[in-house]
Amino acid sequence: MTKKKIIIIGGGAAGFFCAANLDETQFDVIILEQNSDVLQKVKISGGGRCNVSHACFDPKELVQFYPRGNKELLSVFHKFQPGDTMEWFEKRNVSLKIENDNRIFPESNSSQTVIDTLVDEISHKNFQIHSKSVVLEIAQKENQYLITTSTNSYLADFVIYTTGSSPKSLKMIQNLGHKIVEPVPSLFTFNIKNETLKDLMGTSFPHAEVAIPQLKMDESGPMLITHWGLSGPAILKLSAWKARELANLKYQFEIVVNFLGIDLESAGETFKNFRQEHPKKTVGSSKIFDISTRFWHRILWLSKVDLDKNISNISGQELLKILQNLCENKMKVNGKSTYKDEFVTAGGIDLKEIDFKTMKSKLLPHFYIAGEVLNIDAVTGGFNFQACWSEAWLIAQDLNSQPF
Structure with missing residues (x-):
């Protein structure tokens, strides 16, 4: 044959x-x-x-x-x-x-x-x-x-x-x-210039949530701060599912980032419980959430809260600002970087x-x-x-x- x-x-x-x-x-x-x-x-x-x-x-x-x-x-x-x-x-x-x-x-x-x-x-x-x-x-x-x-x-x-x-x-x-x-392109990182992320390359968040309000799409999962902005599974999943729509937007859009993966109310409860148990601590030395100390200090700086302030003296307004920066952080995406090779x-x-x-x-x-x-x-x-x-x-x- x-x-x-x-x-x-x-x-x-x-x-x-x-x-x-x-x-x-x-x-x-x-x-x-x-x-x-x-x-x-x-x-x-x-x-x-x-x-x-x-x-x-x-x-x-x-x-x-x-x-x-x-x-x-x-x-x-x-x-x-x-x-x-x-x-x-x-x-x-x-x-x-x-x-x-x-x-x-x-x-x-x-x-x-x-x-x-x-x-x-x-x-x-x-x-x-x-x-x-x-x-x-x-x-x-x-x-x-x-x-x-x-x-x-x-x-x-x-x-x-x-x-x-x-x-x-x-x-x-x-x-x-x-x-x-x-x-x-699909599977790309989001290029973001934002004070929340500056100089914090390598900082990771195991349970982040990221939403693109304009496209009514959100994803959750691990997330990483990179030299360019944000990456990790939560970001890559969004880039894959919305590849065509994001190309149409020319990679210019707004995202809302929840670094903790819990809602604002739950985060507020966690903060208040910690404050009750440790009333004498300074806010800067308090390990309240599953985030690095460097990132916590950045959030306090963004929220205009002094690191040495006693946790008992944090006002309702200051707490709201901290929680918004952690759970409802709005950022502008300006371009993409292809994911590795x-x-x-x-x-x-x-x-x-x-x-x-x-x-x-x-x-x-x-x-x-x-x-x-x-x-x-x-x-x-x-x-x-x-x-x-x-x-x-x-x-x-x-x-x-x-x-x-």
């Missing part, structure tokens, strides 16, 4: 996982990667540890982490979800661990473990990896595709398009007839043009699409990779079961 030829365009998570699951007795596979190194996002993910997935094993719950693609991914995750990912890697001697925040990492704490496993799997199947292969054109040629690169040309019976969301790759698929939803975009190929049972293009025969080139993205925590693994697995299953 003559083997069918598959060209996978893009040597990232989706492309490699698809190849790793294809039947080498049926297919000759070549992966084309434009860079000199494959699996670059896998390498830098999770600070070089590779956040493989997330320990959420119920597809209905899992899709809640995807601002775009949640409806479509439900059926995909019913077929292959994080538990299946864990089993796949563990069968290949990659021990995985679930951390306290439910993120899944290799026990080795090194992304190289994941990279080596995927590359080895492909080598064992005698599939080829052609790096520094920039695809210039994809043309339909009768029942096949002619793929022209900077150095070569290839005929393929099937194409698997897993390029990531670079403008060039979106333009190329658009030229083949697919509709593109304009990409905008884990750049994610909202946008890509319109999902109506994909058959999510198989990840086939509805417009192009024998053409499959997966990964970030689709208009699917997730919050941070291993979810973007999980979508790649699941989609890629579906493609491999569909191809392996073809009656040739």
